[in-house]
């Protein structure tokens with residue numbers, strides 16, 4: 001069992017000390033993410049979704065508990081480039097073309113020029129941006145820019161993809177398309193994905209497991225395993241299974257929320 | 261010519277006349293005020309002369325004379341223009357009376373000082389951004405250096421260098437550098453710090469070294485700020501150079517030209533040198549502006 005765990009958190013706590021006193025962003029969080037899982041984190045603002053993802057990425061340091069990523073400490077995993085991180089904003093460099101942006105992490109990691117070109121081409125195909133490599137970011141729509149940023153996170157073949165509300169700034173129609181594309185990509189690559197979202201349908205549609213969280217202190221209130229098959233056409237959202245699952249998530253959210 | 265190209269050309273000329281008209285209006289107003297000022301300020305002297313010669317001047321005669329004095333209090337625009345023309349085109353450019361020659365002396369020291377100042381400003385900014393100790397210690401000294409009146413410092417610099425046997429370009433360039441490093445420092449510190457937390461986190465997630473972070477993220481992000489500072493810095497360098505040419509003994513450069521003009525009451529010469537300096541400054545700033553547009557457009561930072 002242990003060897004399939006890509007992320008393993010035990011009694012993980014993370015407290016920020018601020019001018020207004022300590023903020024318990026995460027408290028006693030235990031969670032195992034297995035190889036090939038698509039895990040969504042959902043919960044109201046401030047419940048620690050981002051903080052958890054950042055702790056996995058070694059961008060924050062937990063104050064208590066243990067956290068293993070790919071069998072290593074998060075920082076070792078970062079140094080070995082075990083994950084790709086996608087933020088809410090694409091964060092592409094305006095002075096680089098799309099291909100140049102995708103090849104940026106590859107340059108930093110010391111891939112050869114030929115390798116960089118070949119990888120850039122491959123991930124551009126993967127996110128359906130073939131032919132846009134020579135364009136500059138401002139020439140692309142928001143959705144296309146976000147696909148490019150996903151391609152950038154995929155280019156160096158990390159096993160883990162961490163995505164923090166990657167489609168949060170996009171409209172519903174674009175979002176639907178990107179959700180489909182992301183599922184497709186996940187099936188093709190077999191990556192392990194951690195995905196933060198605010199949207200219940202998005203979480204249910206994408207995930208194999210849904211982690212429901214609640215704030216003050218940030219904690220996990222429910223982990224729901226999805227009975228949905230891996231092959232999911234968009235229409236699956238009208239099936240009774242889907243609707244029941246969404247209801248379960250909604251209940252989980254309500255139960256964690258004390259209206260104080 | 262295609263119709264699209266013609267429309268484009270029409271739009272361009274339309275835009276340029278739209279821009280030139282207000283500038284022309286202001287220019288004409290300034291010249292008119294200048295002429296009025298010249299008549300007014302030189303009238304006393306002309307009247308005194310007339311009284312001494314026991315002649316009575318008509319108004320038109322008075323105006324005519326105020327605008328063609330050899331040593332007017334305020335020379336008229338056409339006199340300054342003639343002085344400029346005479347200084348630029350009326351001499352061999354190797355002559356000590358040529359404004360081109362003096363301009364070149366000033367320009368070379370300005371460029372040298374600008375280069376030194378820019379390099380110093382950039383290096384200090386890089387240090388400040390990457391080193392905590394420098395972050396906390398350099399800025400107050402940099403600010404203090406700029407509060408020292410340059411007019412008081414310049415003669416000292418010249419004298420100290422001269423005592424070591426160094427004269428000519430270098431001491432003036434040091435004064436120019438003194439004035440021009442500061443805007444570059446301030447602009448570059450701001451520019452190198454523009455990348456936001458997300459950009460830096462991305463770099464961190466790729467395990468980028470500080471050098472990679474600098475060359476690939478911080479430096480390109482800072483270029484718009486660098487160019488804005490460079491425009492201020494080159495103008496400051498020119499002022500510094502001219503101030504460095506004022507202390508007694510200097511015989512070359514626009515500053516020396518200004519000074520010798522004031523010794524001998526050659527107001528036309530002063531104004532001609534002044535305008536030469538102003539035009540040189542405008543030219544330099546425009547040059548950097550062109551370089552800026554070119555670079556930023558190529559980088560996709562200007563649209």
Ligand SMILES: Nc1ncnc2c1ncn2[C@@H]1O[C@H](COP(=O)(O)OP(=O)(O)O)[C@@H](O)[C@H]1O
Pocket residue numbers: 016017018023024025043044045046047048049050051052218
């Ligand atoms: N760098 C920080 N310093 C202080 N408090 C922080 C910091 N980052 C997050 N927090 C706080 O931690 C809590 C959890 O934040 P976050 O993980 O961003 O929540 P979410 O992503 O679920 O909206 C919030 O109360 C937030 O204000």
Ligand SMILES: [Mg+2]
Pocket residue numbers: 049050051
């Ligand atoms: Mg968040």
